[in-house]
Amino acid sequence: MKVTINRSVLELVEGDITLQDTEAIVNAANPSLLGGGGVDGAIHRAGGPQILEECKAIGGCPTGEARITGGGRLKARYVIHAVGPVYKDGRQREPDLLAGAYWSSLELASRNKIKTVAFPAISTGVYGYPMEAAAEVALTTVRRYLEGHSEIQQVRFVLFGRMSYEVFERVLRTMKETGPLKKRGWT
Numbered sequence: 234m235k236v237t238i239n240r241s242v243l244e245l246v247e248g249d250i251t252l253q254d255t256e257a258i259v260n261a262a263n264p265s266l267l268g269g270g271g272v273d274g275a276i277h278r279a280g281g282p283q284i285l286e287e288c289k290a291i292g293g294c295p296t297g298e299a300r301i302t303g304g305g306r307l308k309a310r311y312v313i314h315a316v317g318p319v320y321k322d323g324r325q326r327e328p329d330l331l332a333g334a335y336w337s338s339l340e341l342a343s344r345n346k347i348k349t350v351a352f353p354a355i356s357t358g359v360y361g362y363p364m365e366a367a368a369e370v371a372l373t374t375v376r377r378y379l380e381g382h383s384e385i386q387q388v389r390f391v392l393f394g395r396m397s398y399e400v401f402e403r404v405l406r407t408m409k410e411t412g413p414l415k416k417r418g419w420t
């Protein structure tokens with residue numbers, strides 16, 4: 234599924250983030266930036282040791298923020314390491330922190346003149362964020378950013394498995410077809 238927001242394209246695909254040919258891919262990292270399982274493990278395996286070396290030099294990242302490294306052997310030239318929250322009960326600022334992880338990633342992309350970015354569904358694996366609630370935060374945050382920043386030409390969500398894709402698609406369709414968003418010039 235694809236929508237146009239302002240002059241940018243927001244796209245949902247089912248697939249593997251490590252294979253994307255966008256200028257940057259986003260990693261679902263942890264505050265140490267020293268690697269882990271899930272998307273993080275897959276990106277470091279596919280990209281090689283250079284990425285970890287750069288992460289070590291950065292020295293960590295607070296939850297709700299992001300840091301940038303090169304892409305090592307990946308097709309993507311950059312990896313943006315975003316740290317989402319561990320989900321507890323939804324009352325520990327999880328939505329704010331998750332929005333912060335997306336927003337900071339996009340700010341880093343703008344600052345580095347990156348025009349195309351691929352995101353995984355941050356926090357929805359090991360960190361336990363419910364998929365639908367996470368999709369609402371992710372899509373709302375990216376929509377808000379793109380409304381004010383047409384220098385980012387394309388944002389692609391790369392969802393792992395049919396279930397995640399379908400949840401994101403349902404949330405995006407609802408955002409597009411209902412409420413005030415209808416008036417914002419989405420096509």
Ligand code: AR6
Nearest residue numbers: 249250261263268269270271272273356357358359360393
């Ligand atoms: N491409 C796209 N999405 C993927 C891929 C892939 N190759 N592999 C998994 N997913 P997770 P988190 C999906 O656990 O919840 C690490 O250990 C997965 O199905 O990677 O933010 C870090 O070091 C899920 O929907 O990230 C942290 O300690 C989503 O990506 C911790 O996990 C995110 O799952 C971060 O946990």
